[in-house]
Amino acid sequence: MKSKTLQKNKVNIITLGCSKNMVDSEVLSGQLLANEIEVVHESTKRDHNIVVVNTCGFIDKAKEESINTILDQVQLKQKGKLDKVYVTGCLSERYRSDLEKEIPEVDAWFGTMELPLMLKKLEADYKKELIGERLLATPQHYAYLKISEGCNRTCAFCAIPLMRGGHVSKSMDDLVKEAEGLVKKGVKEVMLIAQELTYYGLDLYKKRMLPDLMHRLADVKGLEWIRLHYAYPHKFPLEILDVMRERDNICNYLDMPLQHASDKMLKAMRRQITRSETEELIAAVREKVPGLCLRTTLIAGFPGETLDDIEETKEFLQKHRFDRVGIFTYSHEEGTSGYELTDDVPAAEKERRAQDVMSVQQEISYELNQEKIGKTFKTIIDKKEAGRYLGRTEFDSVEVDNEVVIQSDAKLPIGEFVNVKITKAFDYDLEGEIVK
Structure with missing residues (x-):
């Protein structure tokens, strides 16, 4: 060249x-x-x-x-x-x-x-x-670990299978080797990512193997936090939660995109699950791992959505009080089954509905954060910014969740763990002081 x-x-x-x-x-x-x-x-x-x-x-x-x-x-x-x-x-x-x-x-x-x-x-x-070898673009103390590629789901709004193909799992041995290599580089936290975590292993091992993979990764010396992202709710393998409860270095954190609360919309989105089944799953998750941080993602403005559907979603959030919620406005993607439907919610209305839902979650988040005042949490220091340190608890993933603001005269090493007592709480962030 x-x-x-x-x-x-x-x-x-x-x-x-x-x-x-x-x-x-x-x-x-x-x-x-x-x-x-x-x-x-x-x-x-x-x-x-x-x-x-x-x-x-x-x-x-x-x-x-x-x-x-x-x-x-x-x-x-x-x-x-x-x-x-x-x-x-x-x-x-x-x-x-x-x-x-x-x-x-x-x-x-x-x-x-x-x-x-x-x-x-x-x-x-x-x-x-060099399989598994990477030059990290993240700070040295955390990294993403992609356990599979592609997706076999047929959600009506999603074009990922068109771009990434069908689900292909990486072998457990390769993933453990990759995790060990990351630890040697200074990584202390890995976030397991895939388009669909719970499908892991079905292609290679003919059964869902995420619990087994979690056990093997938890055995990697020096790996202090393992975090789960993007777990599909349909046929969710509850064994995951047993491993989470048993292994100290697996964060009590689960990212489970639900997309909607209305049965009508769940069916239209081809989510393969009903609201009542979702509620049963939420109850089971919280029963198996008390205190678990449950994060979800929603979509506003899917074709055919009404204001009643939005009200149902708001009521659903108030009932189940998720720790973390993100929301997207629907994007009409050619090649998806949703594209065959009329995109009948104007863009400005999609945004308004998303904001309406998030205003409910903002209040819930504020109330849940207030409950943390006076409590002490193991916190990883991510960076120093404007003269203060920013960290995260095990209940917070990078960029998408709460940060803990720490005022400290003493120098705090980036990437190290400290105990922080929460002194103030806001809608989406916490403030605290170091506890020796």
């Missing part, structure tokens, strides 16, 4: 979208580094000559951000500040033929599973022996 300049190639990777994309970028970085190609992640120094944009194609806002980022990089190339612009990820996988015509200035487009091809374009060899 001859560049216009005589300088040695340096690649800047820009990652958009979810944590699964972040892992893909880290894997690419590790491969480039092993090929002695200098690589950085989201550098602002402008001392690189090649950019790889790892795109998201999940919803309209994400697609718009991805396209704008590509156009920004193409503009830099046209000004002579870059030699090459490559694009990978979900948007590229899904819309490659259209994008090639619309943005011909991009030097090459790659799908989600074309890492060897991209490396070849970068004049690097794909090194199979």
